[in-house]
Amino acid sequence: MDLNPPAGENYVNPKTCLFHVIFKAAALAFYILSALFVNNFVIIFVVTVLLAALDFWVVKNVSGRILVGLRWWNEINDLGESVWKFESLDQESLARMNKKDSWLFWWTLYLTAAAWIVLAIFSLIRLQADYLLVIGVCLTLSVANIVGFTKCRKDAKQKIQQFASQTLASHVTSTIQSAFSVV
Amino acid sequence: MSHSDTVPLHQSSQSDIDEIENLINASVQSAPARVLPARPPSPPRASIPVVSSSPFIQSNLPPPPPPPPSTSSNQKVPSAPAPPPLPTSSIAGSGFGPAPNTLTEPVWDTIKRDLSRIVSNLKLVVFPNPYREDPGKALRDWDLWGPFFFIVFLGLALSWSASVKKVSTDTVLFNLQSEVFAVAFALLAAGAVILTLNVLLLGGHIIFFQSLSLLGYCLFPLDVGAIICMLNDNVILKIIVVCVTLAWSSWAAYPFMSSAVNPRRKALALYPVFLMYVSVGFLIIAID
Numbered sequence: 001m002d003l004n005p006p007a008g009e010n011y012v013n014p015k016t017c018l019f020h021v022i023f024k025a026a027a028l029a030f031y032i033l034s035a036l037f038v039n040n041f042v043i044i045f046v047v048t049v050l051l052a053a054l055d056f057w058v059v060k061n062v063s064g065r066i067l068v069g070l071r072w073w074n075e076i077n078d079l080g081e082s083v084w085k086f087e088s089l090d091q092e093s094l095a096r097m098n099k100k101d102s103w104l105f106w107w108t109l110y111l112t113a114a115a116w117i118v119l120a121i122f123s124l125i126r127l128q129a130d131y132l133l134v135i136g137v138c139l140t141l142s143v144a145n146i147v148g149f150t151k152c153r154k155d156a157k158q159k160i161q162q163f164a165s166q167t168l169a170s171h172v173t174s175t176i177q178s179a180f181s182v183v
Numbered sequence: 184m185s186h187s188d189t190v191p192l193h194q195s196s197q198s199d200i201d202e203i204e205n206l207i208n209a210s211v212q213s214a215p216a217r218v219l220p221a222r223p224p225s226p227p228r229a230s231i232p233v234v235s236s237s238p239f240i241q242s243n244l245p246p247p248p249p250p251p252p253s254t255s256s257n258q259k260v261p262s263a264p265a266p267p268p269l270p271t272s273s274i275a276g277s278g279f280g281p282a283p284n285t286l287t288e289p290v291w292d293t294i295k296r297d298l299s300r301i302v303s304n305l306k307l308v309v310f311p312n313p314y315r316e317d318p319g320k321a322l323r324d325w326d327l328w329g330p331f332f333f334i335v336f337l338g339l340a341l342s343w344s345a346s347v348k349k350v351s352t353d354t355v356l357f358n359l360q361s362e363v364f365a366v367a368f369a370l371l372a373a374g375a376v377i378l379t380l381n382v383l384l385l386g387g388h389i390i391f392f393q394s395l396s397l398l399g400y401c402l403f404p405l406d407v408g409a410i411i412c413m414l415n416d417n418v419i420l421k422i423i424v425v426c427v428t429l430a431w432s433s434w435a436a437y438p439f440m441s442s443a444v445n446p447r448r449k450a451l452a453l454y455p456v457f458l459m460y461v462s463v464g465f466l467i468i469a470i471d
Contacts, residue, residue, distance in 0.1 A: 040361065041364070042364045045361075045365070046335060049335070050335075053328075053331060061293045062293065075323075081390075082390045082393070133365060
């Protein structure tokens with residue numbers, strides 16, 4: 001992945017991109033600025049964690065679907081076991097996804113997690129356990145999204161490969177059959 | 184409406200059924216400017232989830248035949264108030280996980296689905312219903328939103344009632360409030376995790392997130408108790424209210440936790456749960 005956005009294209013879904021970024025930025029900004037202006041830890045905690053939770057929901061349910069065509073969730077099947085389900089668009093739609101959208105999606109995910117880690121180091125240095133709690137929650141949410149979507153992307157690639165080899169095999173057999181029927 | 188990269192993939196990468204459908208459509212369509220009729224989405228195929236070709240898809244995913252020029256351009260999904268839901272997404276309403284075609288559902292549908300899941304989970308856990316004895320069925324559709332809101336709410340209620348007492352200066356008040364909130368939140372969150380680990384280490388069979396979700400939902404009665412105690416200063420009343428809600432919470436958590444472990448270890452699994460709720464009850468009573 002490169003550091004620059006792919007050139008020559010515009011965002012296809014500007015509103016979704018905006019929502020994808022806005023909650024993350026708001027959570028980080030509120031956390032950083034509130035240390036200067038707000039004296040009440042409860043407000044900082046509740047607002048930051050609420051924004052981070054909203055961001056988690058938006059990324060998982062809205063921007064993941066629209067920007068990169070992936071979705072992941074967990075289900076419990078009839079045997080009582082936990083199953084992680086991954087869902088992705090078929091290959092043609094995936095290839096037609098806007099490159100700039102997906103660049104933005106992945107980079108903001110990684111950058112947010114990195115930013116929370118840096119803030120965690122700061123509050124460790126200052127030995128503030130309660131701020132560490134806030135950061136811990138926000139970091140968990142970001143990392144959960146990263147892990148979920150990465151697994152989903154790998155699963156999608158696997159499915160495409162399987163499907164391609166299946167189609168190839170069925171085309172080969174049908175060609176052979178039609179060749180024999182002509183003979 | 185801008186198209187994404189260049190030429191769409193060749194038709195041979197689709198399934199054969201889609202190819203035939205496209206051939207039929209291409210031959211039927213006489214004028215390219217004619218808008219496609221709103222046909223229902225193709226049923227989900229068995230192998231790969233296929234993007235449904237209804238006009239509700241937003242602009243960067245036109246259906247394989249030439250895209251209808253005007254219908255999809257107004258469908259910016261995030262701002263769409265409520266386009267009628269795709270027929271297949273109504274399958275998801277019964278609560279066994281999203282149906283295969285949720286990748287293209289409108290945002291409003293997702294919100295509604297999640298909210299109704301929270302409500303139904305709450306009803307399953309806290310109120311009597313026929314599925315209580317079966318841990319597999321209880322909370323099959325776990326979610327962590329309900330527990331999150333309940334824990335935060337309990338922390339807020341406790342910290343607010345800690346401030347009702349007169350305190351000398353503002354900074355001392357804020358410090359007390361933040362301490363109470365942080366303690367309540369950490370106690371409940373860490374407590375839920377540790378209780379789950381306890382059951383797992385006792386050789387029980389539960390799923391980590393399902394159990395977290397259950398323990399969070401069982402906090403709902405204590406939330407109610409905390410509100411009542413916040414509004415009312417009588418100590419006797421508070422003790423009665425807390426005892427009642429404590430019993431309700433324990434009753435809610437009991438079937439799930441006890442059926443997850445070996446019958447001889449039931450008490451070992453249940454005692455810490457009860458202890459945690461008792462300590463929260465003490466916090467509620469003693470906070471004033």
